[in-house]
Amino acid sequence: MAETDLDERVFETPLQGEGEQFDEENRLKPEFIRQVRESLRDDNEDSTYDLVEPLHPADIADLFELFDRDDRSVLAAAITDLMSGEVIAELNDYVREDMLESLPPEAVASIVEQLETDDAVQLIEDLDLTDQRAILAEVEPEDRAAIENALAYPEETAGRLMQRELVAVPESMNVGDLIDYLRREDQLITDFWEIFVVDHRFHPVGSCQLSWILRTPRDIALTDVMKRDQTLIPVDMDQEEVALRFQKYALISAAVVDESGRLVGQITVDDMVHIISEEAGEDALLMSGAGEGDINEPLRDAYSARVRWLIANLGTAVVASAIIAFFGAAIEQLVALAVLMPIVASIGGNAGTQTMAVTIRAIAMNQLTRSNTKRILLRELKVAIMNGVTVAILIGIATALLFTPELGAVIAAAMVVNIVISGLAGVLVPVAFERMGQDPAVASSVFVTMITDSMGFFAFLGLAVAAGLAGM
Structure with a gap:
């Protein structure tokens, strides 16, 4: 699946919140919201696009959540080119579900193919089974198989959270072989921090951080430089327990293994930040008996x-x-x-x-x-x-x-x-x-x-x- 370029995200993010659209707490200003709303009411799509275009995808998602349900579809039509998979993935669950239901299956499928597997699953898992099938029918076979495999796991487990895209290499390689492989293969994922070393059964036997690879001579075997002690995540582990593992061991990423110990995916810390926040908020709301407590909840x-x-x-x-x-x-x-x-x-x-x-x-x-x-x-x-x-x-x-x-x-x-x-x-x-x-x-x-x-x-x-x- 398509990935967002890491360099763009690294250099773009620090600039967010410095313009006239944001207040001192990095929230969209009421004046900016009013400008966008007035532009929509005047049917001025060019002006709306110009106002929204400088925003980060996460801020565009925030903007959608500040609008009424009827206005969201109008805003989406005005900034179609900006409605990337990143924006959809950042939307509140209820807002996203409303928007996806208003789009044809082929349009949703196009968004799904822009996302990593874990984000794609999150996008469609709450939709009706009929809608899921219609969307998956429009997705490329390889991506469809990965999503269907993830949906087969219970909700809120590592199997649902993990992304199938990772870098795994045989333990027979040395550092030079690995560097050549990384430079030669153009189908690798764009963003990764850790390389998993596997045996002939595809069982993880160690991991190497990119910083180690860059600082090690080419002729050194991976088995001599890799970290053998790993925190392996069972595919059926509850997401709350996964989050605790990441917090306890200060993990950046972790390998996910199936019942036989075979490497089937990875979970990264950016996913865990969302889970930790969700679980903490969920417990507080459950204690009060307020349900999910989402202001967008029906x-x-x-x-x-x-x-x-x-x-x-x-x-x-x-x-x-x-x-x-x-x-x-x-x-x-x-x-x-x-x-x-x-x-x-x-x-x-x-x-x-x-x-x-x-x-x-x-x-x-x-x-x-x-x-x-x-x-x-x-x-x-x-x-x-x-x-x-x-x-x-x-x-x-x-x-x-x-x-x-x-x-x-x-x-x-x-x-x-x-x-x-x-x-x-x-x-x-x-x-x-x-x-x-x-x-x-x-x-x-x-x-x-x-x-x-x-x-x-x-x-x-x-x-x-x-x-x-x-x-x-």
Whole structure:
């Protein structure tokens, strides 16, 4: 597949953001957006083209995302020559899907053939099966076979992410042979940083960085200069785990191998930057129950993703309400209990959310495993106790001054109990979900909130009754 020239990208990128189109934070200025919109409304395609032409493909993609759905097709028609595969690949998933659906299959196929395999797969994987087949029918047989092979792997795995384009050479070569090969072959990919050395079964046995090759005499065997220790990525590995490997070992690229250990592709760090960003944002959104949280997401999808967790939260809130109802007589006798209850629940909820966020991140980063769960639990318990005592002293003194010393002691004790329970729940709930093979970010917040609210009310009202401040 066609590639973007590396030199153009290296020298072009630093200039982005220096013109009148960008503000100090490298965002497209409202004035520039307004100029493009007015040019479109005046049907002045030449002016629109002149305005957009200096932009980097990633900035053109940003421009599309700032326009309404109807205006995007008009803009695309005005800058057809600029609608490269790079621009399409940089588009938001929903925006890209809308645009591709409006194009004929042959036009999409032309874009697909400009891209590396991994970008081409990302381009069409979310389309309907019928649309996929229509597009692939227009793609060159070699490229079509590579894309179909990638689509056969599960979503969010290394098989979907990897690009088939790579440089692999036999271990029998020396440095001079390799340099001659690289200069002679005109079908090699344009951008690569690492060369994979393989045996006769096409199993990777080592890798060489280009800098090593350039600094090594020609007569030295590749087996003497290559790095034998490699981080090999199984083709079915989850993309989040792949990202952790790149982060942990500071990889630029990594070989992807199939079940037999045969080299089938490579993953590069530029792909991992996107994955790390996506996974981090995805976990934060899942914790809040906001679904994918994309502002371009269709209204129906956004509604269905959010409302089910609100309904689940409504059900868990009933538990807290039942506890309040159980202590209704006590609340009637001492109105101060009703005033102070939300404070206990709120502080406990915040404490639980803090611990839960730390735990989920530790699980995602492989920092929390079965081998150190007990140590992490004890650590968070100590933090919870220290936080609980600190907050309890403050709220206890304030309550004693405003109401009575006895009530101050009760709320202080309830605060310690609830923050400690919140800390334990913030660790145990995500760990339990992870042990059950579920994503701990998906439903942890609902259950942690239920525990902190319920136990906060129960501890405060129960201690108040036990202390004789109110009867039942």
